[in-house]
Amino acid sequence: MDAGALAAALAAARRRTLSLFDALAAAGYDDPARLPRLSIVNPPLWELGHAAWFAEWFVLREATGSSPGEAGGASLLAQGDALFDSGRVAHAARWTLGLQPEVIKSYCGAVLKAILARLSHAPDDDAALYPYRLALAHEDMHGEALLYTLQTLGAAAPVEEDVADWPAAAGEIAFAGGAFQRGGDQSRGFVFDNEKTAALLTVAPLTIDAGLVSNAAYLRFVQDGGYDDPGHWSGAGRHWLAQQGRQAPRYWRRAGDDWTGIRFGRQVALDPAAPVRHVTLHEAEAWCRWAGRRLPREEEWEFAAHSGHPGFAWGQLWEWTASPFLPYPGFTPDRYREYSAPWFGSRQTLRGASFATAPRLRSPRYRNFFTPERDDIYAGFRSCAL
Template identity: 35%
Template sequence: MLKPMPALSSALADRFAKVRGLSLALAAPLSDADATGQSMPDASPTKWHLAHTTWFFETFILRDYLPGYVLHDERFPFLFNSYYEAEGRRHARDRRGMVTRPTLDEVRGYRAAVDAALLRALPGLPVAAHELVALGCHHEEQHQELLITDMLHLFGENPIEPAIWPPARKVPVAMPGPVGWIEHAGGIVGIGHDGDTERADFAFDCEGPRHDTLLLPHAIADRTVTNGEWAAFIADGGYREARHWLADGWAWVKAEAIAAPLYWEERDDGWTRFGLDGRRAIDPAAPVTHVSFFEADAYASWAGVRLPTEFEWETAAAGYDPAGGNQLDEAGPVEPRPAVAAPAFFGDVWQWTGSAYRPYPGFRAAEGAVGEYNGKFMSGQFVLRGGSCATPRGHARASYRNFFYPHQRWQFTGVRLAKDL
């Protein structure tokens, strides 16, 4: 499951320190109350994210590879285990906001203690432990994106809609022209991470094994759907008519009174959106975001096309730089940027595909608790590709498979279209 990283522990130590530092920087503007609040069961408090990622390193590296290691606090495994059944009992996910103690400062102290112990031990740890440290860094990067989107949801539920970051400076960009189509003649293509043990890159277990699949002739859009295009969908009755919706999606629209993307609100002067820089007018040229799979599928139907399969997306994206585009580099304003003329597949918004999140042929989960990381979630969810403005740069790749339930939309999720030829 795990891929080897650079042999020098100093390189891994530098990466570890950089990842851990970014998490603290993201949380820096928050009060203890901000970091404790939980706005819904799908979201977790910032304080929990900071502690859980620390528990991961303490548990799977320090506890398991350092004989005689004493836990920083014997209560923390119960509080900060997420879903690892092999690690025993844990606090209920939907009650994480009730953990008012330890304080945010105590969690920072926990992080500092574990970081110091791990960095001291790293040069003497075996290769297997180095691989787990690498996994832990990628795991923490996933939680950095969750931390941002969970903060956004929390502040979006606050009646005064506070801003914690200043607005991003943007050079005005004109509305993009009509969608261009990248055609593919079809045929047998290789999908998934190749597992090349001679390379130093990383992949999660769900990205392999690499295998062949058949693509039929198709075309995929050269950009994602914009806010302006989504506003036209709304104006044309997109949320008022059932004909473009899956049955489960239409039931969700009616039950939840869904009428626009999450954080959108119509005011006298037009559509606005809430972000971590406060409430502002939507940018019609920017990619639409915070839409569910149900909404993405309905929009595609309204547009007379469909969502791409994850295999079509990966094949088209393989020639593009996964570290390019608008992704997270440091703590600060996070927002999709206006679309540009050149085709782009990475950054700004995760893109829903029409593919169910299921294992690839030959997939086997690893033994032990780490094997629970991905495999047991391969039910009832859909795959997203491409990374977002909240994805740490360098975290994504063409084979990367993100996944969420079809109604979820608090992440930076958007839409790229496809069609049959």
């Protein structure tokens, strides 16, 4: 993405962030006092200000890292660092900062204007454009997080974000295995630090689902008493199940002999052919044990996605894999040091993308990562033969 395309993308990302914030504000969630204090969400006004601050930190203030003292100058917003540095502002404190919507929106506008002005004179090379690409990726990720928040809080999403379900691809694909380049190519463009270092990897033969497990396939597990049989669940899964008392995925609701789903606060028909969504790693693993299947390892998923096989469908939902989130050999953190390194070993890797992911962020190499109990995210799964 060159400087011209970057400028358009940064402006588009900010429009999306503001649109999603306005949707939350319309439901009253611009006021932190009306927002439940959940560990999985941030106050929307804080998230909006943080996205602008991050871009200012790495682009306008030319930060070489994410620690205090590694950026030049001062924020365009008084006390900006004390308000929006996620490394220094504890999650619980973000509800009590006294933020004002018009002040934060004005700050967002000033930061974007200054960034676009600077970008118009930037050299068209990877080193010069890296901070802009990092800021864009960061804002795109926070845009998707705001859509998670809308779903979690039961608030209506903007019309363009409320994407209808589409059928999951059916059948299996048998791959003979082989070698492929895992990870990002550092020769040009933008690469997340956890995708480094690129290496040739060999994958054994495998048979993998062409698409995601559907609602209908998951419903058979529910109807067969899958949530009641501890033999299907890992130790961690049984612990989670005992705490939650679930009998179905988070947003499923029984309606007589049928099931419905909850989508941005409204009840919708559960499409049997659509992929099951909002499931935890524990639920994905339990279904696989019940079905005599397994989750793919992340290198198997990446191999299949890079294969060029026209039947391998991805991008509907993030996909849980069997792989814990760990560094590749030779890993070194980039400027945003808190992006990956603190989470190695405590998160699980997801692959692909979701309907809420900005198209420019989608890549077969992208490694998303969440804790196993997260079901607020747009996640499903596919399985492999044992």
